[in-house]
Amino acid sequence: MVLTTRRRAVTTIAAALAGTVAVPAVAQAAESHGRPRPLRRAHAHNDYLHERPLLDALSHGFTSLEADIFLVNGELLVAHTPEELDPTRTLRSLYLDPLLARVKANHGSVYRGYRRPVQLLIDIKTDGINCYLELDRQLQRYRRMLSSYVNGRVHFGAVTPVISGDRAARVPMEAQRVRYAFYDGRLDDLGTTAPASFIPLISSNWTQSFTWAGTGQFPAAERAKLHALVAQAHDHGQRVRFWATPDTPGPARDAFWTELLAARIDHINTDDLAGLERFLRARGE
Template sequence: MSARADAGTTTRRPSGPQPLRRAHAHNDYEHTRPLLDALSHGFTSVEADVWLVDGELYLGHDGPDLTRTLRSHYLDPLQRIVRQQGHSVFPGWKDALRLLVDVKSDGPAAYPVLQAQLAAYPELMTSWLHGRRRQRPVTAVLSGNLANITASDDERRWFGFDGRIDRLPEGATAEQLPLVSDNWFNHFTWVGIGPMPQTQRDKLHEQVATLHADGYEVRYWATPDLPGPAREAIWTELLAADVDVLNTDDLAALQAFLLEHDTAR
């Protein structure tokens, strides 16, 4: 938001990084400063892999790191940030940060633990009851072994679920599955070298438009992420198709790309 003059006064955009609505920090917990590095680059979506061990949710990709928990590295820091900045993850920003929780261990066992842990932060976490969303500064979305399911709307729920393109549960809605994701290579073969084949470009645009019509946000994972023109070509096509979430491990590169190219940022 640019500064503007109004009745002799000037309103300035809050200092700090500009929030980038498409920027998703894949495997965020592997960065030097989990969560904080992503926020410092304006990322509005972060991903944490978790394992349930003895009633606690630990971070880790190939196995649990018993020195780091979801609460210590995400929930507690986010609560401090939101309280310091006036009920927002970014100063003056009205949307919710997406916390994508990729459950690597047994999903049904982790479900009640996630429900209880997130419920302990009622001022921080978005919740759903009777199919209606009560938005708060952070919205949790469960993936991995709790992806592509729905839950009863009769109980207050502290998370949505990450859906799967082409195999959404029957009767699912965007309030149950606020994000729909899939592996890029389940749908496309193009890796950013040379022009994208027109048939694949048409499929991408049609797929995204169809999901948007039903209210879903869309993400593809496993897109090529090595620095170079192929990655930028992939990002360019995703942006042109209005894909909602762009994955990367390279925070600075995606931040620079979106600041230059995403007019809807």
């Protein structure tokens, strides 16, 4: 993925990473099973619910991953609900540390030879301001592998954190002159003064804008609306993702995904890693 659709360059950070961290055996093992061609449109929704968070998605070539976080006693825990919180499942242990190890092993990239950032979509579930402030503190420790915004300029790294969820996080983020994360906008942010250097991604609930779910013909008016939204975002250098989309295997989902590809959607949301991989590879995506 690129931070915007108009720029593809990524900062080479291998030299800066040299010697900073030992490579865990699990990261080495992931590399030893081959190098899947990265899928630039594949987004792993609620990635942490898979048996091997991060690693399963990377083994299928995904270039965008989603993790929900809660701030608990000063630590960022990954879970979908408070009832599922586990103090051993931290953002650092499940994502940041293994990503750093992998970037080091792959000479500056999440996928060896792939010179685009992989997106880490971090969904803040509660307490947006305090949660983001702690996240910002933690991200600074991994800044050598991260895309960043510094005094008006974007610098690309191997991983681009994008902050979603609790909208309150926007306040401290917009005030920063230096940050290691970007903001996940909504459809209301299309055409506003917020630049792609702050909002590189526009996400929305599909069912709030469209009725079609893959069965029957895609209504012409809805198809035109989808294409117009994507075109408008791309004109502003932003990417587009919808959640709450059909994800049950079958003809309806295939028809739905086919329409998303035709509209040049940037991220296709799924919990079915193998299913989306097969779909995209069969179509040369």
